[in-house]
Amino acid sequence: MNLTLQVWRQNGPNDKGRMEEHKLSGISPDQSFLEMMDVLNEQLVESGKEPVAFDHDCREGICGACSMFINGEAHGPGRGITTCQLHMRSFNDGDTIYIEPWRSAAFPVIKDLMTDRSSFDRIIQAGGFVSVNTSGNTLDANAIPIPKEDADKAFDAATCIGCGACVATCKNGSAMLFTSAKVSQLSLLPQGKVEASDRVLNMVKQMDLEGFGNCTNTGACEVECPKGISLENIARMNREYLVAAVTD
Amino acid sequence: MKLDAKIPEGPLADKWTIHKNNIRLVNPANKRLIDVIVIGTGLAGGSAAASLAEMGYNVKAFCFQDSPRRAHSIAAQGGINAAKNYQNDGDSVYRLFYDTIKGGDYRSREANVYRLAEVSANIIDQCVAQGVPFAREYGGLLDNRSFGGVQVSRTFYAKGQTGQQLLLGAYSAMSRQIAKGKVAMYSRHEMLDVVIVDGKARGIIARDLVSGEIERHSAHAVVLASGGYGNVFFLSTNAMGSNVTAAWKAHKKGAAFANPCYTQIHPTCIPVSGDNQSKLTLMSESLRNDGRIWVPADADDAKAVREGSLKPTDIPEDRRDYYLERRYPSFGNLVPRDVASRAAKERCDAGYGVNQTGEAVFLDFSDAIMRYGSTEAHVRGMHNPSDDEVRKLGKEIVAAKYGNLFQMYEKITDDNPYETPMKIYPAVHYTMGGVWCDYNLMTTVPGLYATGEANFSDHGANRLGASALMQGLADGYFVLPYTIGEFLADDIRTGPISTDSPEFDEAEKNVQGQIDRLVNNNGTKTVDHFHKRLGKIMWNECGMARNKEGLEQAIKDIQALRDEFYAEVRIPGSAEGLNPELEKALRVADFLELGELMCHDALDREESAGGHFREEYQTEEGEALRRDDEFAYVSAWEYSGNPSEPNLHKEELVFENVELKTRSYK
Numbered sequence: 001m002n003l004t005l006q007v008w009r010q011n012g013p014n015d016k017g018r019m020e021e022h023k024l025s026g027i028s029p030d031q032s033f034l035e036m037m038d039v040l041n042e043q044l045v046e047s048g049k050e051p052v053a054f055d056h057d058c059r060e061g062i063c064g065a066c067s068m069f070i071n072g073e074a075h076g077p078g079r080g081i082t083t084c085q086l087h088m089r090s091f092n093d094g095d096t097i098y099i100e101p102w103r104s105a106a107f108p109v110i111k112d113l114m115t116d117r118s119s120f121d122r123i124i125q126a127g128g129f130v131s132v133n134t135s136g137n138t139l140d141a142n143a144i145p146i147p148k149e150d151a152d153k154a155f156d157a158a159t160c161i162g163c164g165a166c167v168a169t170c171k172n173g174s175a176m177l178f179t180s181a182k183v184s185q186l187s188l189l190p191q192g193k194v195e196a197s198d199r200v201l202n203m204v205k206q207m208d209l210e211g212f213g214n215c216t217n218t219g220a221c222e223v224e225c226p227k228g229i230s231l232e233n234i235a236r237m238n239r240e241y242l243v244a245a246v247t248d
Numbered sequence: 249m250k251l252d253a254k255i256p257e258g259p260l261a262d263k264w265t266i267h268k269n270n271i272r273l274v275n276p277a278n279k280r281l282i283d284v285i286v287i288g289t290g291l292a293g294g295s296a297a298a299s300l301a302e303m304g305y306n307v308k309a310f311c312f313q314d315s316p317r318r319a320h321s322i323a324a325q326g327g328i329n330a331a332k333n334y335q336n337d338g339d340s341v342y343r344l345f346y347d348t349i350k351g352g353d354y355r356s357r358e359a360n361v362y363r364l365a366e367v368s369a370n371i372i373d374q375c376v377a378q379g380v381p382f383a384r385e386y387g388g389l390l391d392n393r394s395f396g397g398v399q400v401s402r403t404f405y406a407k408g409q410t411g412q413q414l415l416l417g418a419y420s421a422m423s424r425q426i427a428k429g430k431v432a433m434y435s436r437h438e439m440l441d442v443v444i445v446d447g448k449a450r451g452i453i454a455r456d457l458v459s460g461e462i463e464r465h466s467a468h469a470v471v472l473a474s475g476g477y478g479n480v481f482f483l484s485t486n487a488m489g490s491n492v493t494a495a496w497k498a499h500k501k502g503a504a505f506a507n508p509c510y511t512q513i514h515p516t517c518i519p520v521s522g523d524n525q526s527k528l529t530l531m532s533e534s535l536r537n538d539g540r541i542w543v544p545a546d547a548d549d550a551k552a553v554r555e556g557s558l559k560p561t562d563i564p565e566d567r568r569d570y571y572l573e574r575r576y577p578s579f580g581n582l583v584p585r586d587v588a589s590r591a592a593k594e595r596c597d598a599g600y601g602v603n604q605t606g607e608a609v610f611l612d613f614s615d616a617i618m619r620y621g622s623t624e625a626h627v628r629g630m631h632n633p634s635d636d637e638v639r640k641l642g643k644e645i646v647a648a649k650y651g652n653l654f655q656m657y658e659k660i661t662d663d664n665p666y667e668t669p670m671k672i673y674p675a676v677h678y679t680m681g682g683v684w685c686d687y688n689l690m691t692t693v694p695g696l697y698a699t700g701e702a703n704f705s706d707h708g709a710n711r712l713g714a715s716a717l718m719q720g721l722a723d724g725y726f727v728l729p730y731t732i733g734e735f736l737a738d739d740i741r742t743g744p745i746s747t748d749s750p751e752f753d754e755a756e757k758n759v760q761g762q763i764d765r766l767v768n769n770n771g772t773k774t775v776d777h778f779h780k781r782l783g784k785i786m787w788n789e790c791g792m793a794r795n796k797e798g799l800e801q802a803i804k805d806i807q808a809l810r811d812e813f814y815a816e817v818r819i820p821g822s823a824e825g826l827n828p829e830l831e832k833a834l835r836v837a838d839f840l841e842l843g844e845l846m847c848h849d850a851l852d853r854e855e856s857a858g859g860h861f862r863e864e865y866q867t868e869e870g871e872a873l874r875r876d877d878e879f880a881y882v883s884a885w886e887y888s889g890n891p892s893e894p895n896l897h898k899e900e901l902v903f904e905n906v907e908l909k910t911r912s913y914k
Contacts, residue, residue, distance in 0.1 A: 034526065038776070045774045046773075050820045050829075121316075134421050141372045148386050
């Protein structure tokens with residue numbers, strides 16, 4: 001395949017940034033999108049130029065590191081995938097592809113396509129855990145039975161990989177889907193219920209402090225989420241928040 | 249160098265209890281005066297950082313990823329073993345111990361493995377308390393499944409994302425300590441050297457990967473939880489950033505490196521498709537429960553399949569070779585990972601491979617689809633259903649069992665496995681070798697510890713499924729927090745370690761020197777160019793099968809490649825600021841030395857153990873020949889100052905509780 005890439009280049013958070021055009025040829029449809037980026041970078045290095053910086057690691061859709069806006073979509077065309085799971089057969093020979101970083105004030109650009117998503121970590125640090133001592137002197141795991149339905153729902157929420165596609169694709173830059181996934185996971189389980197109201201208040205407060213926008217229920221986050229995290233979680237978090245705020 | 253494993257006295261089942269009762273304690277007020285550095289934030293590092301901080305130590309945790317939540321442990325799929333005996337199927341600590349020793353082909357330490365089995369049950373309790381959503385049965389109790397040729401159901405799982413859920417549990421425990429200020433988290437940082445003061449590990453030199461700044465960090469002890477080195481092969485199932493650098497720098501500062509040639513090969517991966525491939529993707533081993541593995545029996549058919557002129561579905565039953573069922577009738581397609589891997593390679597080497605590169609075999613679900621379909625037809629009371637009806641019902645059942653895996657396969661290969669057999673091939677998965685450590689997990693450098701995949705201790709020659717997660721969390725939550733006290737008890741009056749010392753000066757100067765050398769090297773070739781060439785040498789000569797001649801040649805080739813790397817590599821950009829090419833170059837420089845050590849180790853081991861097949865040592869039937877009389881030892885290599893002249897030390901393995909038996913899967 002022959003392709004024209006329009007890639008966002010930005011030297012650092014204070015640089016203005018610009019699109020840069022690159023031509024690629026001989027790309028196989030079986031290559032992943034990131035492998036196509038590898039080919040581009042090899043070419044750049046061989047000609048003495050700096051490669052395009054982008055985040056990636058596991059390349060099997062689970063670490064949540066890769067983060068590219070491709071032709072105006074988080075993780076590119078296709079649903080339920082990360083960029084590393086996108087293959088070049090999703091494109092046509094001769095295509096021009098626009099590649100940009102996640103766009104959100106709460107995810108400042110570090111370089112090129114790489115952004116700083118540490119705001120997500122700080123939301124978790126505000127309460128996305130169960131306050132249990134790591135001593136191993138806990139109850140037997142089967143001492144508290146958990147209805148299968150609750151465990152399955154908690155699992156579905158827990159599959160969030162923290163990639164940030166929800167934020168990047170939201171017109172308000174809201175982190176509601178991410179935050180609500182963790183709130184839901186822990187409040188659905190008896191172990192997490194005890195401190196559920198403090199958790200939701202603290203996590204939402206931190207989310208606001210980080211500069212994430214509000215949720216206006218457009219649902220774009222759910223559509224772009226590679227793990228299919230459901231909007232139900234946002235509804236659950238809103239309920240939890242309301243109850244917690246009233247009783248606080 | 250003296251290797252003292254410090255295995256406690258007493259009967260096997262009591263060793264850990266006796267040891268715990270004798271380890272010196274550090275009182276809570278004194279723990280606040282002690283700093284510990286943890287390198288890596290996967291299952292081993294994340295759980296260690298959380299636990300040590302919980303106990304009161306001041307922890308500094310480092311990872312190269314942008315967030316500790318992205319450590320590669322997150323990618324583990326299958327499950328975690330624990331001797332809970334919830335299923336009442338006769339499981340026990342002893343059985344888990346025995347299976348692990350046997351699965352490691354009797355090349356691991358009895359005492360360590362027993363302890364692993366012993367604390368395994370606590371891991372599940374701890375994770376459930378943290379809110380890890382394990383699979384449950386309708387009654388609300390935890391569900392188990394059986395895994396990798398084991399006769400009991402002891403594997404706990406969270407769909408195919410067990411690693412993710414366990415890692416997020418450790419990450420959340422660590423996040424809680426970060427919020428309390430007990431863990432200082434350094435993301436996007438890479439450890440580039442360990443600093444040794446008065447013979448003890450007292451700090452590290454790290455590079456801030458965003459600013460490019462070289463930093464000094466001191467502590468009273470350093471814990472390596474930096475994972476495995478499978479990326480020495482370039483293509484592996486490891487994440488792209490997984491590297492050996494932290495462990496290798498520790499090795500060069502005096503930590504023995506043990507059993508480096510032991511790499512686990514996973515039999516069911518999606519095969520290599522082209523030169524630009526960066527990564528191999530695992531297909532869960534559970535597929536072998538229903539898939540049948542075969543290649544064409546006729547070499548001409550295989551050739552026609554490779555060329556695309558013959559479809560696998562057009563090859564009749566009598567022209568197929570179900571080689572695992574043929575060779576291992578009692579275990580069939582469920583033979584252990586090493587046996588399945590080697591058998592696939594044997595068929596492909598003989599010319600029966602089925603993809604363009606000739607390195608793939610079929611994993612076929614058509615029989616399972618028909619079998620499940622006809623059962624389902626019975627259940628639904630359908631009389632004389634047509635083949636199409638049976639097939640349709642069968643596909644639904646198979647989809648319910650393996651749907652997500654089939655979908656993943658189709659996304660990557662663009663082939664529909666419900667219609668045509670999957671193609672699979674073995675790939676590098678996990679490294680059992682690593683930094684040598686004693687029963688306390690301390691390396692040969694006092695104050696320097698190694699945990700999880702970074703150490704060598706629990707897996708011997710061939711890890712089974714679902715053991716790695718167990719070891720990472722066991723070390724981090726329950727072993728290290730006890731054993732580190734033995735060393736730190738001497739440091740309650742030491743006070744903060746200064747970074748303003750000749751040892752730190754020198755370590756920083758060395759790191760800076762290496763960076764400058766690479767950045768100013770005006771070569772013409774990329775880092776990946778060298779990494780791929782190293783990977784080919786390693787896979788061909790030190791992979792699933794090795795021999796003396798090949799290994800000797802590989803050593804020469806790696807030495808030459810290393811010279812060429814330093815003459816020809818090009819790193820654009822500068823040492824300041826973010827420079828991913830420089831990061832890769834620093835890691836590949838270490839792989840180029842480790843690769844040679846792996847070959848030296850494989851050369852020394854004149855036997856076939858686990859998945860490591862020395863061609864000169866095989867039985868008449870072509871099976872692995874272990875030589876217990878001469879090779880029941882851990883090879884621990886000491887760095888001599890020259891990567892080509894490592895010194896071998898041996899830790900003899902003593903088996904008092906299990907009898908060494910030849911494995912047979914016939």
